[in-house]
Amino acid sequence: MTGLRARMTERAQYGSAAEFAYATLRGEIMGGHLQPGHRMREQELSERLQVSRTPVREALSRLQADGLLVMQPRSGLAVAELDDAGVIELYETREALEGTAAQLAARYANPRDIAAMRSILAAEELAPDDPVQQQRHNRIFHAAVLAASHNRFLVKSLQVLHDALTLLGPTTLARPDRRAQAQAEHRQVLDAIEKRDSAAAEAVMRAHVRHGAEVRQHMRGAAAQD
Structure with a gap:
Protein backbone atom coordinates (compact mmCIF):
# COMPACT_ATOMS: atom_id res chain seq x y z
CA MET A 1 0.00 0.00 0.00
CA THR A 2 2.87 2.38 0.71
CA GLY A 3 4.07 2.26 -2.91
CA LEU A 4 0.54 2.77 -4.22
CA ARG A 5 -0.06 5.69 -1.86
CA ALA A 6 3.18 7.35 -2.98
CA ARG A 7 2.24 6.84 -6.63
CA MET A 8 -1.20 8.40 -6.03
CA THR A 9 0.45 11.39 -4.34
CA GLU A 10 2.71 11.87 -7.37
CA ARG A 11 -0.25 11.49 -9.72
CA ALA A 12 -2.16 14.25 -7.90
CA GLN A 13 0.50 16.77 -8.94
CA TYR A 14 -0.49 16.48 -12.61
CA GLY A 15 -3.55 17.63 -14.49
CA SER A 16 -4.20 14.25 -16.09
CA ALA A 17 -3.10 10.64 -16.00
CA ALA A 18 -1.51 11.09 -19.42
CA GLU A 19 0.62 14.03 -18.18
CA PHE A 20 1.67 11.98 -15.16
CA ALA A 21 2.62 8.98 -17.30
CA TYR A 22 4.54 11.17 -19.75
CA ALA A 23 6.47 13.06 -17.07
CA THR A 24 7.30 9.87 -15.15
CA LEU A 25 8.50 7.89 -18.16
CA ARG A 26 10.40 10.84 -19.58
CA GLY A 27 12.13 11.32 -16.24
CA GLU A 28 13.07 7.64 -16.10
CA ILE A 29 14.59 7.82 -19.60
CA MET A 30 16.43 11.08 -18.87
CA GLY A 31 17.69 9.70 -15.58
CA GLY A 32 19.02 6.54 -17.18
CA HIS A 33 16.61 4.21 -15.37
CA LEU A 34 15.19 3.09 -18.72
CA GLN A 35 18.19 2.26 -20.88
CA PRO A 36 18.42 2.42 -24.70
CA GLY A 37 16.81 -0.69 -26.17
CA HIS A 38 14.41 -1.18 -23.24
CA ARG A 39 11.01 -2.35 -24.52
CA MET A 40 8.04 -0.21 -23.49
CA ARG A 41 5.13 -2.58 -22.90
CA GLU A 42 1.79 -0.84 -22.36
CA GLN A 43 0.31 -3.35 -19.95
CA GLU A 44 3.44 -3.53 -17.82
CA LEU A 45 3.71 0.27 -17.65
CA SER A 46 0.00 0.62 -16.90
CA GLU A 47 0.30 -1.71 -13.91
CA ARG A 48 3.47 -0.09 -12.62
CA LEU A 49 2.17 3.47 -12.91
CA GLN A 50 -1.31 2.52 -11.67
CA VAL A 51 -3.06 4.20 -14.63
CA SER A 52 -5.09 2.75 -17.50
CA ARG A 53 -3.52 1.85 -20.85
CA THR A 54 -5.04 4.83 -22.67
CA PRO A 55 -2.92 7.53 -20.91
CA VAL A 56 0.12 5.24 -21.17
CA ARG A 57 -0.46 4.96 -24.91
CA GLU A 58 -0.72 8.75 -25.17
CA ALA A 59 2.48 9.20 -23.17
CA LEU A 60 4.35 6.72 -25.36
CA SER A 61 3.17 8.53 -28.47
CA ARG A 62 4.53 11.83 -27.14
CA LEU A 63 7.85 10.26 -26.18
CA GLN A 64 8.12 8.81 -29.68
CA ALA A 65 7.48 12.29 -31.12
CA ASP A 66 10.25 13.60 -28.84
CA GLY A 67 12.64 11.08 -30.41
CA LEU A 68 13.15 9.23 -27.15
CA LEU A 69 11.31 6.11 -28.34
CA VAL A 70 11.48 4.25 -31.66
CA MET A 71 9.38 1.51 -33.20
CA GLN A 72 11.40 -1.68 -33.59
CA PRO A 73 10.40 -4.48 -36.00
CA ARG A 74 8.58 -7.32 -34.24
CA SER A 75 9.19 -5.90 -30.77
CA GLY A 76 7.28 -2.62 -30.66
CA LEU A 77 8.31 0.64 -28.99
CA ALA A 78 11.66 0.81 -27.21
CA VAL A 79 13.94 3.47 -25.81
CA ALA A 80 15.89 4.82 -28.78
CA GLU A 81 19.50 3.89 -29.46
CA LEU A 82 21.90 5.94 -31.58
CA ASP A 83 24.30 4.27 -34.01
Whole structure:
Protein backbone atom coordinates (compact mmCIF):
# COMPACT_ATOMS: atom_id res chain seq x y z
CA MET A 1 0.00 0.00 0.00
CA THR A 2 2.87 2.38 0.71
CA GLY A 3 4.07 2.26 -2.91
CA LEU A 4 0.54 2.77 -4.22
CA ARG A 5 -0.06 5.69 -1.86
CA ALA A 6 3.18 7.35 -2.98
CA ARG A 7 2.24 6.84 -6.63
CA MET A 8 -1.20 8.40 -6.03
CA THR A 9 0.45 11.39 -4.34
CA GLU A 10 2.71 11.87 -7.37
CA ARG A 11 -0.25 11.49 -9.72
CA ALA A 12 -2.16 14.25 -7.90
CA GLN A 13 0.50 16.77 -8.94
CA TYR A 14 -0.49 16.48 -12.61
CA GLY A 15 -3.55 17.63 -14.49
CA SER A 16 -4.20 14.25 -16.09
CA ALA A 17 -3.10 10.64 -16.00
CA ALA A 18 -1.51 11.09 -19.42
CA GLU A 19 0.62 14.03 -18.18
CA PHE A 20 1.67 11.98 -15.16
CA ALA A 21 2.62 8.98 -17.30
CA TYR A 22 4.54 11.17 -19.75
CA ALA A 23 6.47 13.06 -17.07
CA THR A 24 7.30 9.87 -15.15
CA LEU A 25 8.50 7.89 -18.16
CA ARG A 26 10.40 10.84 -19.58
CA GLY A 27 12.13 11.32 -16.24
CA GLU A 28 13.07 7.64 -16.10
CA ILE A 29 14.59 7.82 -19.60
CA MET A 30 16.43 11.08 -18.87
CA GLY A 31 17.69 9.70 -15.58
CA GLY A 32 19.02 6.54 -17.18
CA HIS A 33 16.61 4.21 -15.37
CA LEU A 34 15.19 3.09 -18.72
CA GLN A 35 18.19 2.26 -20.88
CA PRO A 36 18.42 2.42 -24.70
CA GLY A 37 16.81 -0.69 -26.17
CA HIS A 38 14.41 -1.18 -23.24
CA ARG A 39 11.01 -2.35 -24.52
CA MET A 40 8.04 -0.21 -23.49
CA ARG A 41 5.13 -2.58 -22.90
CA GLU A 42 1.79 -0.84 -22.36
CA GLN A 43 0.31 -3.35 -19.95
CA GLU A 44 3.44 -3.53 -17.82
CA LEU A 45 3.71 0.27 -17.65
CA SER A 46 0.00 0.62 -16.90
CA GLU A 47 0.30 -1.71 -13.91
CA ARG A 48 3.47 -0.09 -12.62
CA LEU A 49 2.17 3.47 -12.91
CA GLN A 50 -1.31 2.52 -11.67
CA VAL A 51 -3.06 4.20 -14.63
CA SER A 52 -5.09 2.75 -17.50
CA ARG A 53 -3.52 1.85 -20.85
CA THR A 54 -5.04 4.83 -22.67
CA PRO A 55 -2.92 7.53 -20.91
CA VAL A 56 0.12 5.24 -21.17
CA ARG A 57 -0.46 4.96 -24.91
CA GLU A 58 -0.72 8.75 -25.17
CA ALA A 59 2.48 9.20 -23.17
CA LEU A 60 4.35 6.72 -25.36
CA SER A 61 3.17 8.53 -28.47
CA ARG A 62 4.53 11.83 -27.14
CA LEU A 63 7.85 10.26 -26.18
CA GLN A 64 8.12 8.81 -29.68
CA ALA A 65 7.48 12.29 -31.12
CA ASP A 66 10.25 13.60 -28.84
CA GLY A 67 12.64 11.08 -30.41
CA LEU A 68 13.15 9.23 -27.15
CA LEU A 69 11.31 6.11 -28.34
CA VAL A 70 11.48 4.25 -31.66
CA MET A 71 9.38 1.51 -33.20
CA GLN A 72 11.40 -1.68 -33.59
CA PRO A 73 10.40 -4.48 -36.00
CA ARG A 74 8.58 -7.32 -34.24
CA SER A 75 9.19 -5.90 -30.77
CA GLY A 76 7.28 -2.62 -30.66
CA LEU A 77 8.31 0.64 -28.99
CA ALA A 78 11.66 0.81 -27.21
CA VAL A 79 13.94 3.47 -25.81
CA ALA A 80 15.89 4.82 -28.78
CA GLU A 81 19.50 3.89 -29.46
CA LEU A 82 21.90 5.94 -31.58
CA ASP A 83 24.30 4.27 -34.01
CA ASP A 84 27.75 5.70 -34.80
CA ALA A 85 26.41 7.88 -37.63
CA GLY A 86 23.69 9.22 -35.34
CA VAL A 87 26.23 10.14 -32.66
CA ILE A 88 28.34 12.05 -35.19
CA GLU A 89 25.28 13.88 -36.51
CA LEU A 90 24.16 14.73 -32.99
CA TYR A 91 27.49 16.25 -31.97
CA GLU A 92 27.94 18.12 -35.25
CA THR A 93 24.53 19.72 -34.87
CA ARG A 94 25.12 20.41 -31.20
CA GLU A 95 28.47 22.06 -31.97
CA ALA A 96 26.84 24.43 -34.47
CA LEU A 97 23.90 25.36 -32.25
CA GLU A 98 25.80 25.65 -28.97
CA GLY A 99 28.44 27.73 -30.72
CA THR A 100 25.69 30.05 -31.89
CA ALA A 101 24.22 30.17 -28.37
CA ALA A 102 27.58 31.25 -26.92
CA GLN A 103 28.00 33.85 -29.65
CA LEU A 104 24.59 35.34 -28.92
CA ALA A 105 25.20 35.19 -25.17
CA ALA A 106 28.32 37.33 -25.66
CA ARG A 107 26.10 39.90 -27.33
CA TYR A 108 22.97 39.80 -25.20
CA ALA A 109 23.81 38.42 -21.74
CA ASN A 110 22.73 40.81 -19.00
CA PRO A 111 24.36 41.19 -15.55
CA ARG A 112 21.94 38.66 -14.05
CA ASP A 113 22.89 36.09 -16.72
CA ILE A 114 26.60 36.65 -16.05
CA ALA A 115 26.14 36.31 -12.30
CA ALA A 116 24.18 33.09 -12.77
CA MET A 117 26.92 31.56 -14.92
CA ARG A 118 29.60 32.55 -12.43
CA SER A 119 27.64 30.95 -9.60
CA ILE A 120 27.13 27.76 -11.60
CA LEU A 121 30.84 27.46 -12.38
CA ALA A 122 31.72 27.97 -8.71
CA ALA A 123 29.31 25.20 -7.72
CA GLU A 124 30.65 22.96 -10.48
CA GLU A 125 34.21 23.28 -9.22
CA LEU A 126 33.14 22.39 -5.67
CA ALA A 127 30.91 19.47 -6.69
CA PRO A 128 31.86 15.91 -5.63
CA ASP A 129 34.03 13.92 -8.00
CA ASP A 130 31.01 11.96 -9.13
CA PRO A 131 30.10 11.66 -12.84
CA VAL A 132 26.36 11.99 -12.22
CA GLN A 133 26.81 15.16 -10.15
CA GLN A 134 29.25 16.58 -12.67
CA GLN A 135 26.87 15.86 -15.53
CA ARG A 136 24.08 17.69 -13.72
CA HIS A 137 26.26 20.79 -13.23
CA ASN A 138 27.45 20.56 -16.82
CA ARG A 139 23.86 20.62 -18.08
CA ILE A 140 23.00 23.55 -15.83
CA PHE A 141 25.91 25.58 -17.21
CA HIS A 142 25.00 24.87 -20.83
CA ALA A 143 21.38 25.74 -20.05
CA ALA A 144 22.53 29.06 -18.55
CA VAL A 145 24.55 29.93 -21.65
CA LEU A 146 21.54 29.06 -23.78
CA ALA A 147 19.24 31.21 -21.62
CA ALA A 148 21.72 34.10 -21.94
CA SER A 149 21.37 33.93 -25.73
CA HIS A 150 17.81 35.21 -25.32
CA ASN A 151 16.70 33.33 -28.43
CA ARG A 152 13.60 31.22 -27.87
CA PHE A 153 13.88 29.36 -31.15
CA LEU A 154 17.43 28.28 -30.34
CA VAL A 155 16.30 27.16 -26.88
CA LYS A 156 13.65 24.89 -28.41
CA SER A 157 16.07 23.41 -30.97
CA LEU A 158 18.75 22.62 -28.40
CA GLN A 159 16.28 21.05 -25.99
CA VAL A 160 15.74 18.25 -28.51
CA LEU A 161 19.48 17.66 -28.79
CA HIS A 162 20.01 17.68 -25.05
CA ASP A 163 17.27 15.09 -24.68
CA ALA A 164 19.03 12.92 -27.28
CA LEU A 165 22.27 13.05 -25.29
CA THR A 166 20.64 10.93 -22.60
CA LEU A 167 20.45 8.09 -25.12
CA LEU A 168 24.25 7.85 -25.29
CA GLY A 169 24.76 6.10 -21.97
CA PRO A 170 27.36 7.08 -19.33
CA THR A 171 28.49 10.71 -19.39
CA THR A 172 31.88 11.61 -20.89
CA LEU A 173 32.64 13.16 -17.48
CA ALA A 174 33.13 9.61 -16.23
CA ARG A 175 36.58 9.87 -17.81
CA PRO A 176 38.99 11.20 -15.10
CA ASP A 177 40.74 13.65 -17.42
CA ARG A 178 37.55 15.07 -18.94
CA ARG A 179 36.22 16.77 -15.80
CA ALA A 180 39.16 19.21 -15.42
CA GLN A 181 39.26 19.83 -19.16
CA ALA A 182 35.52 20.55 -19.33
CA GLN A 183 35.64 22.93 -16.36
CA ALA A 184 38.54 24.85 -17.93
CA GLU A 185 36.61 25.12 -21.18
CA HIS A 186 33.53 26.37 -19.34
CA ARG A 187 35.64 29.12 -17.76
CA GLN A 188 36.97 30.09 -21.19
CA VAL A 189 33.44 30.31 -22.55
CA LEU A 190 32.34 32.55 -19.68
CA ASP A 191 35.46 34.74 -20.00
CA ALA A 192 34.68 35.34 -23.68
CA ILE A 193 31.02 36.11 -22.89
CA GLU A 194 31.99 38.59 -20.18
CA LYS A 195 34.40 40.32 -22.59
CA ARG A 196 31.61 40.52 -25.19
CA ASP A 197 33.87 38.67 -27.62
CA SER A 198 31.26 36.79 -29.64
CA ALA A 199 33.78 35.22 -32.05
CA ALA A 200 35.88 33.82 -29.20
CA ALA A 201 32.80 32.61 -27.31
CA GLU A 202 31.60 30.67 -30.35
CA ALA A 203 35.06 29.22 -31.08
CA VAL A 204 35.64 28.06 -27.51
CA MET A 205 32.17 26.54 -27.21
CA ARG A 206 32.56 24.72 -30.53
CA ALA A 207 35.92 23.32 -29.38
CA HIS A 208 34.36 22.28 -26.06
CA VAL A 209 31.60 20.28 -27.76
CA ARG A 210 34.09 18.81 -30.25
CA HIS A 211 36.33 17.58 -27.45
CA GLY A 212 33.32 15.94 -25.83
CA ALA A 213 32.55 14.21 -29.12
CA GLU A 214 36.10 12.86 -29.30
CA VAL A 215 35.85 11.44 -25.78
CA ARG A 216 32.46 9.92 -26.63
CA GLN A 217 33.89 8.14 -29.67
CA HIS A 218 36.75 6.73 -27.58
CA MET A 219 34.27 5.47 -25.00
CA ARG A 220 32.10 3.81 -27.65
CA GLY A 221 35.15 2.22 -29.25
CA ALA A 222 36.34 0.84 -25.92
CA ALA A 223 32.85 -0.52 -25.14
CA ALA A 224 32.73 -2.27 -28.53
CA GLN A 225 35.98 -4.07 -27.74
CA ASP A 226 34.77 -5.38 -24.35
